[in-house]
Amino acid sequence: MEYLIHLAILIGIYVILSESLNLVVGYAGLLSVTHAAFYGIGAYATAICMTSLGVNFFLSLLIGIAVSVLVSVLMGFVLSRFRDDYYALASLGFNVIAFSVFLNWNALTGGAFGIPGIERPNFLGVVFSSPLAFLLLVAICVALVHLFSKFIVDSSFGRALKGIREDEEALRVFGYETHFYKLIIFAIGAGLAALAGSLYASYITYIDPTGFTINESIFILVIIILGGLANLKGSIAGAIVLVLLPELLRFIGMPNEIAAQMRQLIYGAMLVLLMLYRPKGFLGEYRI
Template identity: 40%
Template sequence: MEAYILAVLAMAGIYAMLAVSYDLAFGYAGLFSVAHGAFFGIGAYAGALSMLNLGLPFPLALLAGAAAAGLVAAAIALPASRLEGDYLIVGSLAFAVICHELMLNLTEVTRGPMGIPGIPPPSLFGFDFDTPWLQLLVILAVLAVIGLVAWRIAASPYGRVLRALKDDPTALEAAGKSVRRRKLEILTVSAAMAGAAGVTYASYVAFIDPESFIARTSFVIIVATVLGGAGTLWGPAIGALVIWCVPEALRFAGIPATLRGPLNEIVYAALLILIVMLRPEGIAGRRRLRTRTETGTTTTASTTTPAN
């Protein structure tokens, strides 16, 4: 039982990294990209190949994966930072599809659909973190670093700039800040964090293939972020925990095997619909109260003091 719970928590931890990193781009800066799963995959492949082919230890592989995903994101963000709204969604989806095709077809590098097996567990100075508890410890450590960096960014003046980018990019531009530059920067940082999550995933599962990084992966990350509460950082981490624990809990519900698979998908959809209808801020989102102004128009206000 213990190893099973640790495995669920480990996967939830990895998806928490993804959701937190995605929250920086989506929740704070308002950049609705569906390419986060692709950056996750780029990091996973870069990390796995650097460990297997170059013999890099896990911490350096982690940096290599983050750097690879960040560099690709920067290259893509140069043209993509001109896009916004629906166009960014379509552009990022196209990028995700291209990435998947490359993972499938660059067989000399990625081994194509055969995937890469035998990825070593995390190790430091010759010590292997190869038991379920130690692997979870590594995942929580990486999650803590990612969370800390994300929190520092969000709580800094730069975080206020990101919020302004989401709320009113025109005003931001008028204030002398480059909207394109901010978009490029935050997409790069967010992707680098997803890349680090990819390396952690590769080292934990010990096997990667292109099917692990399809568009559906991005949608799961988005659902976790929205469910938990975009723009809160810790909310998406809770969302990731819910996304992984609810299907696992369903395994204990005595539901026939024929129904359990499709039911997982229905539960995801139902959770999302319920959240959007009943609590659009997400589980951890700041509660907004409807107040009536003197002129009779309805406005909303947060129950907590806005961060900045």
């Protein structure tokens, strides 16, 4: 039972990550390969606030989101100059830079050793220490993120984003400040990824840089492409499938070290097969 709750919490965290990335990649058509950087910024900001400054989890979470949004706006200014392949490359570059900051800014991030001893959330004396209580918290966050994302994509703002994705020039002719739209959706995606990072840090109670590499960004990308770009339900389904699939490897008795590599092998192969046979993913409404 504990194990099932653990998986449900992980799925919840990945649903947040994939829905937020889908807003950027699927709806706005910006191929971002830097989502793990924001996930990491949220996790680190929360961990640092809680362990070094003794700030409450919920305040730390907000700080994490704020830092992530701030960084994403700065990045977004640079990224808004690029398109397609160059966008992917430059965003990947930001992930490398973020990773090297997590790894090398020892005084702040603890370097390769990371930050241990992060506490579980405490809300006015109610501590979400049991897995079930934490699952409840994650479920609430997932619901809020899903409703918020749904609200965005159904709004006129979301329709403008899809317009930009299909034909940016045309939207500009109609007087839309397309750069501004792209920057906003990128910042929203980053803020939501930071929320997932905060939850992860507090749940695992220990973070180190290896969780926030380019491979993690690619993994989130595989989730949304598998589920389908520009489809939020697809992202939920994708997260469930791709979090559970590697767990099967553990059931057939594969050692942990190999299982981690097999997981990477599987999602790499999945990416290639999807591109070859179904670039839209299963429920996709947009193809790259």
